[in-house]
Amino acid sequence: MSLLTDAPSAYELTADQRDLASAVRDFAQTELHPHALEWDQHKHFPVDVLERAGRMGLGGVYVREDVGGSGLSRSDAVLIFEELAKGDPTIAAYISIHNMVARMIDTHGSEQLRRRWLPGLSSLALRGSYCLTEAEAGSDAAALRTSAVIDGDDYVLNGEKLFISGAGSSSVYVVMARTGGPGPKGISAIIVPADTPGLSFGANERKMGWNAQPTRAVSLVDVRVPRTNLLGREGDGFTIAMTGLNGGRLNIGACSLGGAQWAYERAVAHVQQRVAFGRRLADNEAVMFRLADMRIQLEAARGLLRRAAHALDIDAPDAVELCAMAKRLATDAGFDVANAALQLHGGYGYLADHGIEKVVRDLRVHQILEGTNEVMDLIVGRSIVGVA
Amino acid sequence: MKIMVAVKRVVDYAVKIRVKPDKTGVETTNVKMSMNPFCEIALEEALRIRESGLAKEVVAVSVGPAQCTDTLRTALAMGADRAVHVDSGAAHVQPLSVAKILRALVQAEQPGLLILGKQAIDDDCNQTGQMVAGLLQWPQGTFASKVVLDKEKQKATVEREVDGGIETICLELPAVITTDLRLNQPRYATLPNIMKAKSKVIKKVTPEELNVELRPDIEIIQVTEPPKRKAGVILSSVDELIDKLKNEARVL
Numbered sequence: 001m002s003l004l005t006d007a008p009s010a011y012e013l014t015a016d017q018r019d020l021a022s023a024v025r026d027f028a029q030t031e032l033h034p035h036a037l038e039w040d041q042h043k044h045f046p047v048d049v050l051e052r053a054g055r056m057g058l059g060g061v062y063v064r065e066d067v068g069g070s071g072l073s074r075s076d077a078v079l080i081f082e083e084l085a086k087g088d089p090t091i092a093a094y095i096s097i098h099n100m101v102a103r104m105i106d107t108h109g110s111e112q113l114r115r116r117w118l119p120g121l122s123s124l125a126l127r128g129s130y131c132l133t134e135a136e137a138g139s140d141a142a143a144l145r146t147s148a149v150i151d152g153d154d155y156v157l158n159g160e161k162l163f164i165s166g167a168g169s170s171s172v173y174v175v176m177a178r179t180g181g182p183g184p185k186g187i188s189a190i191i192v193p194a195d196t197p198g199l200s201f202g203a204n205e206r207k208m209g210w211n212a213q214p215t216r217a218v219s220l221v222d223v224r225v226p227r228t229n230l231l232g233r234e235g236d237g238f239t240i241a242m243t244g245l246n247g248g249r250l251n252i253g254a255c256s257l258g259g260a261q262w263a264y265e266r267a268v269a270h271v272q273q274r275v276a277f278g279r280r281l282a283d284n285e286a287v288m289f290r291l292a293d294m295r296i297q298l299e300a301a302r303g304l305l306r307r308a309a310h311a312l313d314i315d316a317p318d319a320v321e322l323c324a325m326a327k328r329l330a331t332d333a334g335f336d337v338a339n340a341a342l343q344l345h346g347g348y349g350y351l352a353d354h355g356i357e358k359v360v361r362d363l364r365v366h367q368i369l370e371g372t373n374e375v376m377d378l379i380v381g382r383s384i385v386g387v388a
Numbered sequence: 389m390k391i392m393v394a395v396k397r398v399v400d401y402a403v404k405i406r407v408k409p410d411k412t413g414v415e416t417t418n419v420k421m422s423m424n425p426f427c428e429i430a431l432e433e434a435l436r437i438r439e440s441g442l443a444k445e446v447v448a449v450s451v452g453p454a455q456c457t458d459t460l461r462t463a464l465a466m467g468a469d470r471a472v473h474v475d476s477g478a479a480h481v482q483p484l485s486v487a488k489i490l491r492a493l494v495q496a497e498q499p500g501l502l503i504l505g506k507q508a509i510d511d512d513c514n515q516t517g518q519m520v521a522g523l524l525q526w527p528q529g530t531f532a533s534k535v536v537l538d539k540e541k542q543k544a545t546v547e548r549e550v551d552g553g554i555e556t557i558c559l560e561l562p563a564v565i566t567t568d569l570r571l572n573q574p575r576y577a578t579l580p581n582i583m584k585a586k587s588k589v590i591k592k593v594t595p596e597e598l599n600v601e602l603r604p605d606i607e608i609i610q611v612t613e614p615p616k617r618k619a620g621v622i623l624s625s626v627d628e629l630i631d632k633l634k635n636e637a638r639v640l
Contacts (some may be wrong), residue, residue, distance in 0.1 A: 019585070020579060056576040070578070070580045
């Protein structure tokens with residue numbers, strides 16, 4: 001505990017946080033890690049394991065408790081997602097995206113919507129997908145074209161979303177659609193239940209990694225939902241989507257950290273037992289320096305993630321750019337460290353059975369989604385020079 | 389009805405055990421400690437009984453050093469209502485002493501059921517449950533693989549895993565039950581409950597306050613690793629096999 005203020009110390013976990021991290025670590029090591037390779041190889045989406053995660057409260061980490069959420073903070077969340085990712089970064093990331101959807105409904109949904117969806121989402125009995133990206137609107141998300149037109153008491157949605165995690169398997173989709181004019185202020189966030197007529201899905205994309213979770217296009221053809229499915233007000237959708245991403249970025253960074261930490265620890269063990277030229281790899285300064293670099297990168301990323309999480313928890317004025325900084329640093333560091341761990345394993349690093357190459361493949365996309373790292377640079381740069 | 393569950397803090401089941409260089413025991417410094425798996429099963433069973441409406445309160449108890457409170461916090465996070473820590477300090481506690489302590493706690497708390505794991509994975513004694521039942525003169529159902537309570541008739545039907553198969557017995561409450569592996573699958577503590585655990589009470593008492601003297605009845609002379617497995621030998625004929633079985637392994 002910090003003696004100076006009553007803010008939580010950035011450098012020490014509270015006893016509660018240690019217990020949380022320990023409990024999630026046990027879950028991840030028992031339920032995720034032993035099967036991660038198999039899920040990746042067979043592209044198997046482990047719905048039963050997600051339900052068990054939900055029963056532990058991982059489906060609504062920062063959803064309010066009155067609807068079954070765990071009511072935890074962003075600082076708690078980064079610990080939780082790092083531990084999950086040490087088990088399997090793909091499932092950790094999936095759970096994070098799902099939590100983003102749950103949080104959006106908790107924060108911006110009517111009481112009716114909260115009570116209808118959140119008990120199920122919090123326990124992961126139901127799964128949620130976040131539908132923002134389109135073929136022509138990725139980084140330029142505000143250029144999205146999916147439309148939602150008022151017809152009586154309903155919205156009718158038409159459009160195509162791309163790269164949607166969990167699509168085809170989720171029970172509820174939060175769709176960012178255009179209800180007004182061009183640009184961000186014309187966008188609204190609308191809940192679309194899975195069984196609504198007009199909703200269909202593309203094939204499961206073949207990806208470099210993240211194979212244990214499905215990624216599909218979502219097609220909306222005259223999808224009709226009640227107007228009461230609106231989150232917040234018309235025109236709030238873009239802000240709702242972006243606000244959701246702040247926390248999502250922290251979690252994705254934490255997932256990079258967890259995956260990389262696991263790979264790094266494997267590399268540390270490997271170089272201490274692998275012998276070449278009459279000595280252990282670890283006895284070479286070149287290897288020691290490489291490990292030092294890796295460790296420094298991980299510690300720096302972890303420190304910034306925790307700082308950004310705290311800023312988000314207290315709603316600090318610079319929380320948005322801190323989250324962007326932490327996401328960029330942690331996802332870049334995560335990939336680099338995992339890739340370095342692969343190299344330290346030599347030929348074994350290239351073999352699927354050792355698990356390292358899967359982590360490298362998984363972590364690569366963290367530098368792209370939830371806002372590319374270039375967009376993170378844009379956010380931070382703009383905050384420095386003061387562009388609106 | 390109140391249920392008391394005794395839980396033990398042991399070396400985590402996944403840890404690779406090392407014997408201390410002085411051979412007095414197993415290395416526990418900087419080693420991950422956890423709740424004994426059979427104790428988790430005992431606690432889970434107690435929680436299920438409470439959730440079915442047949443009990444009102446689950447009290448978790450543990451005998452050991454200060455760090456036992458970690459284990460008790462886990463029990464509280466899983467759902468126990470409150471906990472008692474019997475602080476034995478640095479003393480090495482053996483089953484008979486624990487049984488005497490549990491008797492004292494039971495006499496104070498008056499639970500309808502005392503549930504324990506069948507054995508701890510560190511010493512594998514498989515004694516405490518049986519001893520405390522004897523001290524209390526309570527019926528016991530050990531190695532339970534199924535427990536069904538009849539609250540009205542104040543009886544527990546227990547299926548026990550014994551060498552010959554499954555034995556079903558009927559116990560009059562209050563009774564002692566020790567749990568075997570297949571009784572249930574323990575729950576993960578939920579995240580909210582982990583955070584709430586700190587507001588639940590852990591009462592601390594000492595063996596002296598319970599009028600129990602911690603006197604070891606068994607002296608551990610030495611702890612060594614089992615002999616390392618020797619490399620196998622490829623035999624060239626059946627005659628050689630029979631000769632080795634007879635004269636080396638001495639099993640024929």
